[in-house]
Amino acid sequence: MADNDFGYTKWGKDWVRFAESLRQTRPNPQLPSARRMVRDGKVQITFDGRTVRAVVHRGRGTTAITIEVAPMSPGATAEVCRQLSGAQPVLTDDLYVAITDAGHPPRPELVSVDCSCPAAGLRCIHELAVYYDMARRIDDDPRIALHVQGFFRASADNSEAPTPATPRRWIALNALDPAAYFIVAE
Numbered sequence: 001m002a003d004n005d006f007g008y009t010k011w012g013k014d015w016v017r018f019a020e021s022l023r024q025t026r027p028n029p030q031l032p033s034a035r036r037m038v039r040d041g042k043v044q045i046t047f048d049g050r051t052v053r054a055v056v057h058r059g060r061g062t063t064a065i066t067i068e069v070a071p072m073s074p075g076a077t078a079e080v081c082r083q084l085s086g087a088q089p090v091l092t093d094d095l096y097v098a099i100t101d102a103g104h105p106p107r108p109e110l111v112s113v114d115c116s117c118p119a120a121g122l123r124c125i126h127e128l129a130v131y132y133d134m135a136r137r138i139d140d141d142p143r144i145a146l147h148v149q150g151f152f153r154a155s156a157d158n159s160e161a162p163t164p165a166t167p168r169r170w171i172a173l174n175a176l177d178p179a180a181y182f183i184v185a186e
């Protein structure tokens with residue numbers, strides 16, 4: 001059965017796609033289990049820049065998994081800045097489409113996935129659970145999708161030397177105020 005609890009925003013959907021590969025032809029019985037683990041609160045995530053660190057509880061065991069996300073491309077970063085330069089930046093699905101249509105999809109890419117379980121490297125259930133948990137978090141707050149790609153850091157670096165033509169965008173970005181927001185997961 002279809003499950004729309006995860007990835008109902010385009011920002012979150014990108015993370016569902018890591019779990020549910022489009023090339024996959026047969027149903028993966030691990031997917032419903034991974035979603036259930038997320039619903040049951042078995043995944044605890046903390047963010048460290050572009051690194052997602054998770055602890056997954058399953059049965060009596062706990063497993064540590066680390067996912068590194070690639071930095072957002074300069075083109076996508078610039079396009080997101082441009083699209084967010086309005087008075088009240090909100091990361092809607094429409095904005096996602098606009099950024100994508102401009103040729104710079106803000107879709108994340110993963111640099112590495114490292115799980116401490118024996119099945120690591122084979123898309124283990126811990127990895128799948130983290131993707132779903134990320135999707136759910138990002139649905140709730142799409143700023144996380146930008147944060148894990150180093151967007152705020154990159155834009156902050158740029159803001160130290162704003163060009164006269166683009167003074168406004170940095171005000172808008174500051175309004176997003178990522179500080180002290182993404183640090184802890186319960």
Ligand SMILES: [Zn+2]
Pocket residue numbers: 063065115116117118119120124125126127
């Ligand atoms: Zn694993």
